Amino acid sequence: MDQSITFTEKDQLKAKPESVQLGFGKYFTDYMFEMDYSLEKGWHDPRIAPYAPVALDPAAMIFHYGQEVFEGLKAYRAKDGRILLFRPEKNMKRMNQSCARLNIPKIDGKFVIKAIKKLVAIEKDWVPTEPGQSLYIRPFIIGTEPFLGVHPSGSYKLLVICSPVGSYFGRNTKPVKIYVEDEFVRAVKGGVGFAKTSGNYAASLRAQTKAEELGFDQVLWLDGVEHKYIEEVGSMNIFFKVDGEVWTPELDGSILPGITRDSVLELLKKWGVPVKEKKISVKKLFKKAEKQKLEEVFGTGTAAVISPVGFLKWEDRVVKVANGETGKLSKKLYETLTGIQNGTIKDDMGWTQEVVAASTSDAAAEPAGTPDVVSEAAVTE
Amino acid sequence: MDQSITFTEKDQLKAKPESVQLGFGKYFTDYMFEMDYSLEKGWHDPRIAPYAPVALDPAAMIFHYGQEVFEGLKAYRAKDGRILLFRPEKNMKRMNQSCARLNIPKIDGKFVIKAIKKLVAIEKDWVPTEPGQSLYIRPFIIGTEPFLGVHPSGSYKLLVICSPVGSYFGRNTKPVKIYVEDEFVRAVKGGVGFAKTSGNYAASLRAQTKAEELGFDQVLWLDGVEHKYIEEVGSMNIFFKVDGEVWTPELDGSILPGITRDSVLELLKKWGVPVKEKKISVKKLFKKAEKQKLEEVFGTGTAAVISPVGFLKWEDRVVKVANGETGKLSKKLYETLTGIQNGTIKDDMGWTQEVVAASTSDAAAEPAGTPDVVSEAAVTE
Numbered sequence: 030m031d032q033s034i035t036f037t038e039k040d041q042l043k044a045k046p047e048s049v050q051l052g053f054g055k056y057f058t059d060y061m062f063e064m065d066y067s068l069e070k071g072w073h074d075p076r077i078a079p080y081a082p083v084a085l086d087p088a089a090m091i092f093h094y095g096q097e098v099f100e101g102l103k104a105y106r107a108k109d110g111r112i113l114l115f116r117p118e119k120n121m122k123r124m125n126q127s128c129a130r131l132n133i134p135k136i137d138g139k140f141v142i143k144a145i146k147k148l149v150a151i152e153k154d155w156v157p158t159e160p161g162q163s164l165y166i167r168p169f170i171i172g173t174e175p176f177l178g179v180h181p182s183g184s185y186k187l188l189v190i191c192s193p194v195g196s197y198f199g200r201n202t203k204p205v206k207i208y209v210e211d212e213f214v215r216a217v218k219g220g221v222g223f224a225k226t227s228g229n230y231a232a233s234l235r236a237q238t239k240a241e242e243l244g245f246d247q248v249l250w251l252d253g254v255e256h257k258y259i260e261e262v263g264s265m266n267i268f269f270k271v272d273g274e275v276w277t278p279e280l281d282g283s284i285l286p287g288i289t290r291d292s293v294l295e296l297l298k299k300w301g302v303p304v305k306e307k308k309i310s311v312k313k314l315f316k317k318a319e320k321q322k323l324e325e326v327f328g329t330g331t332a333a334v335i336s337p338v339g340f341l342k343w344e345d346r347v348v349k350v351a352n353g354e355t356g357k358l359s360k361k362l363y364e365t366l367t368g369i370q371n372g373t374i375k376d377d378m379g380w381t382q383e384v385v386a387a388s389t390s391d392a393a394a395e396p397a398g399t400p401d402v403v404s405e406a407a408v409t410e
Numbered sequence: 411m412d413q414s415i416t417f418t419e420k421d422q423l424k425a426k427p428e429s430v431q432l433g434f435g436k437y438f439t440d441y442m443f444e445m446d447y448s449l450e451k452g453w454h455d456p457r458i459a460p461y462a463p464v465a466l467d468p469a470a471m472i473f474h475y476g477q478e479v480f481e482g483l484k485a486y487r488a489k490d491g492r493i494l495l496f497r498p499e500k501n502m503k504r505m506n507q508s509c510a511r512l513n514i515p516k517i518d519g520k521f522v523i524k525a526i527k528k529l530v531a532i533e534k535d536w537v538p539t540e541p542g543q544s545l546y547i548r549p550f551i552i553g554t555e556p557f558l559g560v561h562p563s564g565s566y567k568l569l570v571i572c573s574p575v576g577s578y579f580g581r582n583t584k585p586v587k588i589y590v591e592d593e594f595v596r597a598v599k600g601g602v603g604f605a606k607t608s609g610n611y612a613a614s615l616r617a618q619t620k621a622e623e624l625g626f627d628q629v630l631w632l633d634g635v636e637h638k639y640i641e642e643v644g645s646m647n648i649f650f651k652v653d654g655e656v657w658t659p660e661l662d663g664s665i666l667p668g669i670t671r672d673s674v675l676e677l678l679k680k681w682g683v684p685v686k687e688k689k690i691s692v693k694k695l696f697k698k699a700e701k702q703k704l705e706e707v708f709g710t711g712t713a714a715v716i717s718p719v720g721f722l723k724w725e726d727r728v729v730k731v732a733n734g735e736t737g738k739l740s741k742k743l744y745e746t747l748t749g750i751q752n753g754t755i756k757d758d759m760g761w762t763q764e765v766v767a768a769s770t771s772d773a774a775a776e777p778a779g780t781p782d783v784v785s786e787a788a789v790t791e
Contacts, residue, residue, distance in 0.1 A: 054558025177435025228609020
């Protein structure tokens with residue numbers, strides 16, 4: 030895609046929230062990126078404009094048949110003032126996999142990364158400076174055609190909005206409590222579980238509410254066929270350290286292929302920690318736990334990065350993991366990942382991309398060298 | 411809910427399309443009904459206003475986590491000028507079942523029926539007069555809170571829009587061709603298959619596109635667990651007449667509880683036709699077909715009413731049903747249902763509700779006796 034991105038500037042910028050108020054996904058920046066798709070023009074009219082309501086025909090596809098995909102990534106501020114993105118090409122690749130499942134036309138990942146970099150550079154003063162905080166970036170595509178037949182939309186809108194965020198689970202960094210859901214099902218093979226699409230999250234809300242009512246933070250989903258195998262946590266992938274070995278459910282079509290999940294797998298392999306992607310039976314896992322072999326449990330995701338799990342409940346069985354504290358490996362993974370993300374640890378994995386260079390707090394909106402940063406291969410691999 | 415519905419009138423009404431142009435869900439009337447929900451006020455501010463774009467914050471729940479439910483019903487014009495609704499209390503009951511699954515606050519079904527009647531009465535000139543045509547009514551609720559945490563929305567919008575429609579499958583009334591999908595899955599027990607929510611339809615688009623590419627009209631879904639049992643057709647429930655007996659898949663949590671499905675079951679029982687709601691194995695069904703025992707197949711739904719199926723394909727096996735024609739029972743059901751709906755057959759089932767009385771083409775917008783037409787029991791059964 031070879032189009033220039035227009036920029037409409039606002040007269041008056043918003044007041045920024047105090048860093049202690051941030052929470053997750055409550056505040057939004059001054060601008061958003063937007064582009065449209067039509068059958069005639071393809072993706073067109075890429076623009077950065079003031080953050081504003083989206084006006085859609087009430088018959089628009091998104092309101093009825095949910096044709097939608099989204100992504101989540103973050104911009105991190107390094108101590109030297111640099112702003113970094115973490116593996117954005119992975120988000121673009123996954124977004125296109127989601128698009129394929131949802132019958133949404135593909136995007137040019139390279140171009141959208143360019144747009145995101147331009148947007149983040151404009152919004153650089155919104156990237157928080159406190160440790161553990163970042164600018165959450167949410168690209169999403171919605172079907173907009175006003176038509177009530179059950180058919181793929183003929184028109185779409187891609188938007189990117191940004192929100193300065195603190196910790197996903199609040200300021201409390203205590204390990205989370207997780208509940209194995211045995212009534213509701215999130216996804217099944219042949220369905221849309223591997224895609225980042227709104228319907229998966231809509232389907233999860235009732236179980237999430239139930240978990241909270243029972244005093245838990247998140248739901249641990251079992252497979253939809255046999256209700257035996259562990260799939261993922263509400264908004265994260267899940268890992269178990271069992272007797273020195275790390276296990277995570279294999280990607281079988283009903284699990285989200287998490288980018289933090291992939292990064293954890295790569296780090297563990299690099300460190301020589303034995304790791305297996307496999308079917309994990311909840312029964313077997315609880316047996317290991319009862320024999321004191323379950324050493325650590327942690328969730329992984331862009332929002333929470335590494336989220337240690339301190340308690341697991343399944344039916345009437347409750348397991349306290351790592352004495353309810355953060356395990357050693359969880360801590361090392363969290364520190365390594367966030368260190369790479371915010372530039373305090375040297376990125377020898379090649380995972381970060383610079384949006385704003387060091388000591389350029391007054392730099393122009395256009396980041397240096399943006400169009401060439403991401404190779405075609407990286408985006409379409 | 412005891413609130414009055416305000417009405418904002420337009421200066422200039424739209425030109426109405428020719429009846430031959432109608433199709434399905436392409437044209438929308440002059441007005442829509444709208445009301446809002448907040449945690450503080452509950453459902454409030456019910457209003458009928460000109461049909462217009464809905465402006466939502468780009469972080470609104472509907473764009474990210476798909477918290478949505480919808481319904482579909484029709485207003486039919488009788489020869490004597492009356493306008494009738496068909497079992498609207500069933501739609502309200504199902505909408506509340508969908509709301510419960512999707513963590514959306516319940517609606518007062520009686521009040522929403524009152525609103526629909528008021529809207530249809532205002533739009534009475536949009537109710538088509540040609541046989542087989544009607545005014546399709548689409549109530550839907552969307553989560554509107556601008557927040558990116560995966561949590562139920564704190565605010566919602568309910569809208570009702572109307573579209574004059576012809577036949578769902580075009581002017582061609584030939585039996586449809588159906589393809590048994592064995593790769594993609596629509597829903598699974600414990601999921602949201604029984605709810606009328608956008609994510610189910612989003613998940614179906616790719617298989618629907620595949621079916622069309624293969625020359626079929628719709629997909630016949632198998633269960634998500636064993637891929638053995640028949641569930642429903644793309645946008646309809648499904649019935650089979652086998653050796654004098656009528657079968658339809660039982661409602662087990664992954665199938666939409668169709669109102670036309672329910673009406674067909676009631677009519678068949680009244681007529682003394684043997685009917686079974688049960689698990690139907692696709693293998694067994696094709697065996698019956700190969701022994702010439704599969705006499706008729708038809709889909710049921712509000713959009714298509716009764717849609718005869720002429721061809722069924724599963725793996726490499728193709729079955730021609732009723733010689734590719736409309737079967738006798740399918741025809742009788744279609745004529746009876748549409749007869750009751752448009753008032754040419756006496757409604758001794760108590761299924762229709764009058765919106766506009768006979769020969770009142772100049773009647774006021776407020777339909778006679780609306781608030782008392784639906785009993786509380788009927789709505790909350």
